Amino acid sequence: MNALETHDLGRRHGxxxxxxxxxxxxxxxxxxALVGPNGAGKSTLLNLVSGLLEPTTGRIEIFGGPLEPAAVAFVAQDKPLYRRWSVADLLRFGAATNPRWDGAAARSLLAGHGIGSRERVDRLSGGRRTLVALALAVGKRAGLVVLDEPLAELDPLTRMEVMSVVRDLPATVLLSSHILADLAEVCDHLILLGAGRVRLCGGFGDLLRDHPATGLEDLVLHYLRNPEEAR
Incomplete structure (x- = not known):
């Protein structure tokens, strides 16, 4: 089964x-991995899949059915957490707003990275706020986790820590990032956007077999420079 399918999906602004x-x-x-240059449509696609935007055209299916908010957990690039709340406050909020809440799983992820429940969000580093956001996504027990630039402004060691969590998430993951080297270590599927259109979609292995590329970056750059070859 596919976790996500979109069919002729479009969004128009004016x-x-x-x-x-x-x-x-x-x-x-x-x-x-969802990749492409700035303005390619990545955030629009993620917001549509997360139910934050309504499509102008087309439709979205999640696990073979219509889009249901409970099936998707979205972590936005700016991690819009309540900054003056403690981690415990956020966990209580998650429990109150998600009927399938798994507090034990969320707390386990936080404890594994040394994040205490009494810590206040505005005193956490960017990397630790990202881990808190991922813990809330885990607690929601969503089948699809959507991450919009979770690695932005993180140092290399913190990026490794975050990506290790992404690798082990008990869900399907759709991840947008400009850091191709980190994506290549964790991701096994590629969606390439350019100028608001899908240039490439498929498993890494299949795509690399069909093209004499040396790796993910080479593959992406080739199809961005030669969009007429995309399929």
């Missing part, structure tokens, strides 16, 4: 299309 005719699939259990 006369401008931010995303157009986007049809992608993400298999259940995959770690899917």
């Amino acid at each position: 006369r401008r299309w931010a995303l157009r005719e986007a049809s992608v699939t993400v298999p259940e259990g995959a770690r899917a």
Whole structure:
């Protein structure tokens, strides 16, 4: 089964299309990298899949059915956590707003990275706030976790720590990032956007077999420079 399917998905702002005719699939259990230059439509796609935007055209299926908010956990780039709350406050909020809440799983992730329940969000580093946001996603028990630039502004060691958590998440993951080297270590599926359209979608192994690329970065750069070859 596919965790995510979009069919001719589009979003228009006035006369401008931010995303157009986007049809992608993400298999259940995959770690899917969403990549492309600025303005390619990545955030628009993530917001549509997360239910934060309504599509202008097309449709979205999550695990073979219509989009349900409970099935998707979204971690935005700016991690909009309540900064003056403690970690414990956030966990209580998660329990109050999610009927399938798994507090034990969320607390286990936090404890494994030395984040105490009494710590206040505005006193945490960017990396630790990212881990708190991931813990809330785990607690929601969503089948699909959507991450918008979770590695932005993190140092290399913290990026490794965050990506190790992403690798072990008990869910399908759709992850947007500009840091291709980190994505190549964890992800097994690629969605490449360019100018609001899907340029490439498929498993890393299949895509690399079909192209004489040396790795993910080479593959991405080739199809961005030669969009007429995309499929």
